[in-house]
Amino acid sequence: MLGEGILRGLAETARNFVGSFVSADRLTTVQYPEERIAPIEATRDFPFLVYDGGDWEAGMRCVACQICEKECPPKCIYIVKSADKKPDALGKPQFYPARFDIDISVCMSCQICVEVCPFQAIKMDTEFELSTTDRFGGLLFDREKLAKSNEHYHKIHPTEAAEVDARLAEEKAKADAKATAAAAAAAAKAAVPSKPVAAAAAKPEEGEARS
Amino acid sequence: MSENADQIFVLLRHWIVGFLPAGLQEIAGVVLSVIAIIAIFPTLFALAVWMERKGLARMQNRIGPNRAGPFGLLQPIADGIKSLTKEDIVPLRADAVVHFLAPVLLVVVVFMGIAVLPIGRNMTLVHMDSGLLFFFAMGASTELSVFMAGWSSRNKYSLLGAMRGVAQMISYEVPLLMSSVAVVMITGSLSLEKIVEVQNQYTWGLPHWYIFTPWGLAAFVMYATAATAETNRSPFDLPEGESELVAGYFTEYSGFKFALFFLGEYVGMLSISGLGTTLFLGGWSAPFAFLGWVPSWFWFFSKVLMSIAVFIWIRGTLPRLRQDQLMNFAWKFVLPFTLLDLFVAALWRFMSDGWARWVVCSAILLAVYALMGGVGMSRKHFGLRKYRYAE
Numbered sequence: 001m002l003g004e005g006i007l008r009g010l011a012e013t014a015r016n017f018v019g020s021f022v023s024a025d026r027l028t029t030v031q032y033p034e035e036r037i038a039p040i041e042a043t044r045d046f047p048f049l050v051y052d053g054g055d056w057e058a059g060m061r062c063v064a065c066q067i068c069e070k071e072c073p074p075k076c077i078y079i080v081k082s083a084d085k086k087p088d089a090l091g092k093p094q095f096y097p098a099r100f101d102i103d104i105s106v107c108m109s110c111q112i113c114v115e116v117c118p119f120q121a122i123k124m125d126t127e128f129e130l131s132t133t134d135r136f137g138g139l140l141f142d143r144e145k146l147a148k149s150n151e152h153y154h155k156i157h158p159t160e161a162a163e164v165d166a167r168l169a170e171e172k173a174k175a176d177a178k179a180t181a182a183a184a185a186a187a188a189k190a191a192v193p194s195k196p197v198a199a200a201a202a203k204p205e206e207g208e209a210r211s
Numbered sequence: 212m213s214e215n216a217d218q219i220f221v222l223l224r225h226w227i228v229g230f231l232p233a234g235l236q237e238i239a240g241v242v243l244s245v246i247a248i249i250a251i252f253p254t255l256f257a258l259a260v261w262m263e264r265k266g267l268a269r270m271q272n273r274i275g276p277n278r279a280g281p282f283g284l285l286q287p288i289a290d291g292i293k294s295l296t297k298e299d300i301v302p303l304r305a306d307a308v309v310h311f312l313a314p315v316l317l318v319v320v321v322f323m324g325i326a327v328l329p330i331g332r333n334m335t336l337v338h339m340d341s342g343l344l345f346f347f348a349m350g351a352s353t354e355l356s357v358f359m360a361g362w363s364s365r366n367k368y369s370l371l372g373a374m375r376g377v378a379q380m381i382s383y384e385v386p387l388l389m390s391s392v393a394v395v396m397i398t399g400s401l402s403l404e405k406i407v408e409v410q411n412q413y414t415w416g417l418p419h420w421y422i423f424t425p426w427g428l429a430a431f432v433m434y435a436t437a438a439t440a441e442t443n444r445s446p447f448d449l450p451e452g453e454s455e456l457v458a459g460y461f462t463e464y465s466g467f468k469f470a471l472f473f474l475g476e477y478v479g480m481l482s483i484s485g486l487g488t489t490l491f492l493g494g495w496s497a498p499f500a501f502l503g504w505v506p507s508w509f510w511f512f513s514k515v516l517m518s519i520a521v522f523i524w525i526r527g528t529l530p531r532l533r534q535d536q537l538m539n540f541a542w543k544f545v546l547p548f549t550l551l552d553l554f555v556a557a558l559w560r561f562m563s564d565g566w567a568r569w570v571v572c573s574a575i576l577l578a579v580y581a582l583m584g585g586v587g588m589s590r591k592h593f594g595l596r597k598y599r600y601a602e
Contacts, residue, residue: 002580
């Protein structure tokens with residue numbers, strides 16, 4: 001008869017209405033600022049720059065190669081390459097970003113910068129409470145604001161960070177082995193009649209190993 | 212004691228008016244009553260909005276507003292302050308005068324309808340012999356406001372919403388009136404006070420409300436359906452269908468004008484529930500004879516709020532109708548059924564008192580309901596759509 005479906009529907013909503021008072025597991029609402037759910041591990045929103053050690057400026061992994069700047073689809077990254085070189089975490093002289101700005105109001109969280117970075121220097125953050133009263137300056141993150149320690153990376157993405165660390169350690173071991181081999185070769189060459197190029201030739205090799 | 216509690220507002224008015232010179236007393240009394248109505252109904256509006264938001268949330272297993280005040284009770288006040296401080300935008304090419312007048316007219320008209328409702332014993336603002344007629348005249352004027360808003364905004368969504376609104380409200384105005392006519396036929400009066408007086412009798416402690424008769428129940432169901440459509444409530448909320456028309460006829464309204472539309476809509480809901488209460492649910496009379504000591508205005512307002520709760524319940528349950536379903540339902544089901552109900556009410560009036568008229572009237576109504584609902588409203592099975600082009 002006409003209206004049967006309406007009555008059935010009304011019964012359904014009434015059951016939900018009463019049920020939401022009776023059983024607490026029906027209510028999925030989390031009272032946000034007071035209660036929080038831990039973000040899942042794959043969460044990502046905006047990039048940050050990883051640094052090793054205690055000092056963000058000295059330990060920054062970024063070598064200002066500008067690949068991410070070129071690959072970024074919405075062009076939200078702005079890098080100024082330094083004129084001089086500073087020793088990185090491994091003690092090798094490298095270029096460093098004199099400026100590294102990300103406009104997070106433009107960033108679309110695509111993670112392409114992370115995928116193209118050869119130095120594991122840029123990673124995705126999970127920090128989402130970024131609201132600000134200054135919509136231009138407040139959303140333009142500079143080097144200092146972007147720099148976050150490797151420990152922070154380990155905290156937010158433990159599995160991924162462990163993999164990255166393992167890969168870096170492997171590369172470092174390879175580079176060290178090559179360096180010692182080169183040094184041994186250079187020493188051997190130095191022992192034989194003088195060949196002044198040997199020391200210089202070792203350098204670009206080292207650079208390649210690093211990359 | 213209970214007599215005083217029942218008449219507390221009437222006595223209060225007499226007491227205040229007593230301080231004034233004799234010549235001013237009458238007009239002061241009217242002004243006081245108007246102030247009371249203008250204070251009480253927006254408060255009920257705030258309560259209804261709160262009930263709606265909380266109730267709908269619970270039906271969807273959410274919590275609803277719970278930040279402003281205890282249980283979010285101050286939420287309507289926060290919303291009011293927000294809409295007062297917002298910018299009032301009038302579109303550049305809109306008809307500014309009509310655009311301004313539309314929400315004002317809606318609120319004025321809706322409040323004027325309340326003037327004839329008997330809110331409690333001796334608590335009617337205007338004692339009118341043709342109160343029902345006056346109420347419907349005022350109710351019909353809301354269509355004018357809707358169309359003014361839609362036309363003056365110079366916006367396609369507004370205009371579409373207004374056209375839908377006018378079509379729907381005119382269609383459902385007819386069954387709304389027709390279902391009330393049954394009550395008028397039985398009572399023999401258009402005066403709402405008289406209608407309540409007749410229902411305020413008890414047999415074996417049970418009231419003589421019209422909803423407890425076969426024709427009254429049928430008329431009430433039809434009245435409730437038409438009232439839902441008349442106030443543009445879900446499932447008949449086509450004029451303001453968010454998914455297709457932004458907000459319908461008040462798309463171009465912001466700030467306090469929007470709040471006025473909101474107020475007008477809810478007070479319209481309250482007043483049409485008040486009329487339904489008056490016509491079918493015994494107005495201010497108590498549901499059982501032994502509860503007669505409870506103040507009459509308490510019964511009126513609790514019945515109105517119960518009706519609002521049902522409105523909310525229906526909104527939480529039913530999806531929106533399509534335009535053709537809406538029109539089919541009005542003209543092919545609700546209107547014929549109310550006409551039949553008029554006939555049954557006449558039968559009821561002229562058959563002698565006894566069980567025979569209960570059986571005959573119920574049987575006629577039930578049979579026709581089943582027949583019309585089953586055959587007339589049966590779902591059509593559409594095949595592939597065939598397109599016909601003009602030659």
